[in-house]
Amino acid sequence: xxLFYSIVYLSVLLLLLFVLARTAYAFFIGAPILYxxxxxxxxxxxxxxxKAGDKFYDLGAGSGRSMVIAAKEFGAVPTGFELSPIFxxxxxxxxxxxxxxxYDLRMDNFYAQSLDEADCxxxxxxxxxxxKLAPKFAAxxxxxxxxxxxxxxxxxxxxxxxxxxxxxxxxxxxxxx
Ligand SMILES: C[S@@+](CC[C@H](N)C(=O)[O-])C[C@H]1O[C@@H](n2cnc3c(N)ncnc32)[C@H](O)[C@@H]1O
Numbered sequence: 001x002x003l004f005y006s007i008v009y010l011s012v013l014l015l016l017l018f019v020l021a022r023t024a025y026a027f028f029i030g031a032p033i034l035y036x037x038x039x040x041x042x043x044x045x046x047x048x049x050x051k052a053g054d055k056f057y058d059l060g061a062g063s064g065r066s067m068v069i070a071a072k073e074f075g076a077v078p079t080g081f082e083l084s085p086i087f088x089x090x091x092x093x094x095x096x097x098x099x100x101x102x103y104d105l106r107m108d109n110f111y112a113q114s115l116d117e118a119d120c121x122x123x124x125x126x127x128x129x130x131x132k133l134a135p136k137f138a139a140x141x142x143x144x145x146x147x148x149x150x151x152x153x154x155x156x157x158x159x160x161x162x163x164x165x166x167x168x169x170x171x172x173x174x175x176x177x
Pocket of ligand 1: 023025026027029030031032033034035036058059060061062063064065066081082083084087108109110111123124125150
């Protein structure tokens with residue numbers, strides 16, 4: 001029996017370490033967990049004209065709130081990447097309880113994912129992450145695709161619109177040429 005308990009204890013410890021390590025990794029290479037105000041998400045999606053059937057990507061899904069809003073209110077098909085198992089699980093639950101049926105959620109590093117099918121990319125990251133993403137956006141997003149960034153601008157292009165309707169950060173909206 002002591003061996004059994006040792007194995008259970010070790011497994012729980014390893015699982016906990018895995019969860020914490022991935023969450024910390026996401027913090028260092030992307031951004032810590034903070035949520036975009038729902039109104040800011042809606043304003044960005046409205047300005048960018050996101051419509052039914054559009055492929056909407058959230059780079060760092062967090063709680064999944066942008067995926068839910070894009071799907072339920074705009075009819076888009078959301079894809080989310082989330083490195084942290086905690087926030088991956090939260091996003092999954094949010095999608096299920098919100099009744100979103102068609103979505104793609106992956107516990108993956110968004111820097112390593114292809115964005116070429118996206119009609120609209122959403123993110124709330126850091127200036128460092130935006131700098132790193134700029135060449136990826138330029139290389140992979142197709143002409144006409146939209147980028148919505150809450151809080152931080154892309155270093156290499158001018159936004160079509162900067163929106164602020166009373167929330168703490170600005171919403172930067174871009175169209176890929
Ligand atoms: C500031 S939060 C934004 C959450 C959500 N997009 C929102 O706007 O409410 C950033 C999220 O990105 C995740 N993240 C950071 N770097 C990542 C990466 N390279 N790949 C996948 N997820 C990442 C973090 O775990 C965190 O949940």
